Amino acid sequence: MRHEQIETNSGLMLLLILVVISIGGLVEIVPLFYINETVEQVEGVRPYTPLEQRGRDIYVREGCYLCHSQQIRPFRDEWQRYGHYSLAAESQYDHPFQWGSKRTGPDLARLGGKYSNQWHVQHLKAPRSVVPQSIMPNYPWLLETDLDYSDVAERMRALRATGVPYSVTQQEYDANVKKFGQAVADQLDINQARDSLLRQAREKDFDGIPGRITEMEALVAYLQVLGTMVDFTRYDEGFFTTFR
């Protein structure tokens, strides 16, 4: 009987197990490389600026994703509370993405612009001073620690390797100017990374401490851009259904 041949030949059994398991993987994963109709054709989505990207690193470092998702589902209750459902296109430059199904705190996908910088600083430092019923931990060190931006160019280079269009060559820079406009392209240029980080921090002063660039500065810069890149008033209500 064949059964016996397989069971008594561990090499053959190993091979057959691999074949069977990989069918499941191949069917689920391979089509994702070919299906290109699901990413919405929207304007405005750009990679993060150096300062925002450092803020994102801190977001990941502090484990914010353990309690907060960044993925608004297409349900009425979520629509009413958080705003427009998240698009695939909106996390195209996220590595790793911050979707998720664990919501101890609210979803943050459209947090940008909802509250003032001052609120974010106060809320991160001592959440219960503004929201008494909150169970979020305090993050006071964000305001005390200066931001380490010495390696920001290297971090951008690593993301570039995954496909984020941060530019190194003149050609890549020109392509970014064409795609995102001059101002954004400057921010995405790795050669100017430090300067544009410092410029954005100085101009916007997210942490409310002029002259200092704290980790809070970067994190608030990141939080304030979340979900703000796509202008949904430009699209018809039914437009996004055509991508599903």
Add this chain to the structure above:
Amino acid sequence: MSDNTPNAQQKSGAVQTTGHAWDGDLQEYNNPLPRWWLWCFYGTVAFSVLYWFIYPSWPVGQTWLKGFHTVSYTTVDKAGQEQEREHRWNTRALLLGDLGDAARDPQRKAMLAKVEAASYDQIVKDPKMMEFVRSVGKGLFGDNCAACHGRGGQGVVGMYPNLTDDDWLWGGSMDKIHETLVQGRNGFMPAFGQVLKPDQLDDVAEYVLTLSNEAQPGEASERGKAIFHGQTGGCYYCHGADAKGVPSQGAANLTDKIWAIADVPTQKTLQDKKAVLKTFIASGVNNTRVMPAWKGRLKDDDIKLLAVYVHQLGGAK
């Protein structure tokens, strides 16, 4: 049942084995699955085939099988025309259908149209409309405003204004509240730390405290008064000659006991009260008292509902 031991069953041939023996006599039973279980299993297989045709399923090249199931929904285009549309089944189309149903709910639609058409005075005088405003407004306020102003609109002293009293930095009429919601606000006060000398700062703080009877008028407050109303300080430009504030500038009323920025009430001694006031006079207020703009984030009729809701929180003017 005495024959139910493995050996007996095996010998009688009642149960099949897989047909091979290990270590001479170690064998494995090949028990057939119960019939009912097997048919359920076949049923799920048949169902899945049906499912492939109804809902989106298999990937095919660059696209996928979209399924025959459709959702119909109504959209409103930019010209305001309602359009009946049909789309293949997906959660986004379902949401549009759901939102459309909610918007078309006769009671809600009628009420919303009524509130939209009514003037603020009419809304306040109509108990039915106010009931609607309170129930919808509570949810909107909780989702969008409560993070700063608190669930009940009580605010946080020194950071976010209390919305339940009748003291308004930017004006407390419904029109003004509506304007605040639509365009946001950015409170500003110049820093006087460089302009005024330390003892002058002290005098101005003392004078300001006399305005709300926190301090007794005296020599120092007279000197402060001169600075406040003179060219040196020029505080009256924004706070007004009567120091009752100028809502168009977002300047606070200094004559009442309500403190929106400096946390004076919790300070025990006059010195502490002056100290906390002086820090704000010296460093001013710049980009730290920001109310975000809600136009674009919230729908226009939601903003109107919120304006009425905030207005009726208690401090209606």
